[in-house]
Amino acid sequence: MLRLPANDITPEHIFNQRRKIIQALGLGIAGSMLPKISLAEMAENSPLAFQTASENGLVLTPENKVTGYNNFYEFGVDKGSPAQYAKNFKTDPWQLTIEGEVENPFSLDYRQLTTTFPLEERIYRFRCVEAWSMVIPWVGFELARLIERAKPTSKAKYVVFHTLFDPEQMPGQKNYFFGGGIDYPYVEALRLDEALHPLTLLTVGLYGKPLPPQNGAPIRLAVPWKYGFKSIKSIVKISLTDTRPHTTWEKLAPQEYGFYANVNPNVDHPRWSQASERIIGSGGLLSVKRQPTLMFNGYEKEVAHLYKGLDLRVHF
Numbered sequence: 227m228l229r230l231p232a233n234d235i236t237p238e239h240i241f242n243q244r245r246k247i248i249q250a251l252g253l254g255i256a257g258s259m260l261p262k263i264s265l266a267e268m269a270e271n272s273p274l275a276f277q278t279a280s281e282n283g284l285v286l287t288p289e290n291k292v293t294g295y296n297n298f299y300e301f302g303v304d305k306g307s308p309a310q311y312a313k314n315f316k317t318d319p320w321q322l323t324i325e326g327e328v329e330n331p332f333s334l335d336y337r338q339l340t341t342t343f344p345l346e347e348r349i350y351r352f353r354c355v356e357a358w359s360m361v362i363p364w365v366g367f368e369l370a371r372l373i374e375r376a377k378p379t380s381k382a383k384y385v386v387f388h389t390l391f392d393p394e395q396m397p398g399q400k401n402y403f404f405g406g407g408i409d410y411p412y413v414e415a416l417r418l419d420e421a422l423h424p425l426t427l428l429t430v431g432l433y434g435k436p437l438p439p440q441n442g443a444p445i446r447l448a449v450p451w452k453y454g455f456k457s458i459k460s461i462v463k464i465s466l467t468d469t470r471p472h473t474t475w476e477k478l479a480p481q482e483y484g485f486y487a488n489v490n491p492n493v494d495h496p497r498w499s500q501a502s503e504r505i506i507g508s509g510g511l512l513s514v515k516r517q518p519t520l521m522f523n524g525y526e527k528e529v530a531h532l533y534k535g536l537d538l539r540v541h542f
């Protein structure tokens with residue numbers, strides 16, 4: 227448990243109120259017992275003190291950093307660009323379609339998604355491949371719920387995610403350099419068992435509010451044991467397939483960004499170390515704290531079994 231300076235400690239009554247809707251690291255058991263509430267209720271119950279809450283040693287990243295320091299190349303490659311250029315991003319109407327190797331393909335709009343699947347809050351570590359990290363209180367539901375409803379066929383082995391393609395709204399899709407040279411739409415994928423893991427969330431909110439556009443509104447993935455680039459934003463389509471697709475970063479630089487992208491302090495990026503990370507929003511004006519990076523980003527107990535027998539140096 228990290229020690230917090232006095233003014234970082236949430237007043238107890240607020241903390242206890244929050245506990246009722248919160249699920250932290252460690253998950254699983256506790257998670258399924260928590261009350262499931264709607265996003266509206268969540269926002270209503272959500273106390274002001276989010277900023278400073280801590281649970282299981284996780285100190286939340288200040289909200290303004292979570293929503294102001296972003297990677298969303300569709301809206302430019304600078305960390306401040308998404309907040310600026312995604313401001314008027316239109317996320318209503320929105321349809322999410324699940325298709326491919328499923329018996330029951332379907333599409334749901336945002337309202338249907340957030341009422342069909344009970345929402346809960348989860349505090350996750352978030353580790354970018356660029357060696358910085360945050361702790362984010364997501365609002366979402368387990369991806370497994372959506373996949374189960376679609377009934378995967380016996381051929382389904384991978385789950386592929388597609389971000390919206392709309393160059394009129396996304397300047398990075400219109401201008402090669404502004405968008406960082408990515409071949410859009412942004413595509414990511416997980417093995418089916420990774421996608422069905424209870425830690426894998428589809429999120430629709432953070433800090434008790436709907437997702438801001440720069441964080442991937444209206445619906446984005448959160449896979450806490452993998453580098454941030456797997457957590458694809460503004461998803462319109464999920465396809466189950468029998469073969470492994472080529473994903474965005476893997477296509478761009480296969481020797482740098484592997485398909486698995488599991489957080490691993492022992493396997494460095496070819497151009498920098500992955501052994502430690504900058505904690506975004508920590509310290510004062512002049513200092514940013516660093517901490518050692520944990521195997522599977524601290525979720526080793528929960529996910530290591532998925533990779534038994536796999537050489538993580540080869541399958542990075």
Ligand SMILES: Nc1nc2c(c(=O)[nH]1)N[C@H]1C(S)=C(S)[C@@H](COP(=O)(O)O)O[C@H]1N2
Binds near residue numbers: 295300355458459
């Ligand atoms: N569609 C899309 N999804 C994306 C990205 C992107 O550029 N486009 N960037 C990824 C990267 S590299 C990271 S670190 C996270 C950043 O999420 P955040 O801005 O909400 O912290 O989003 C990921 N999802």
Ligand SMILES: [Mo]
Binds near residue numbers: 297354355356453454
């Ligand atoms: Mo990232």
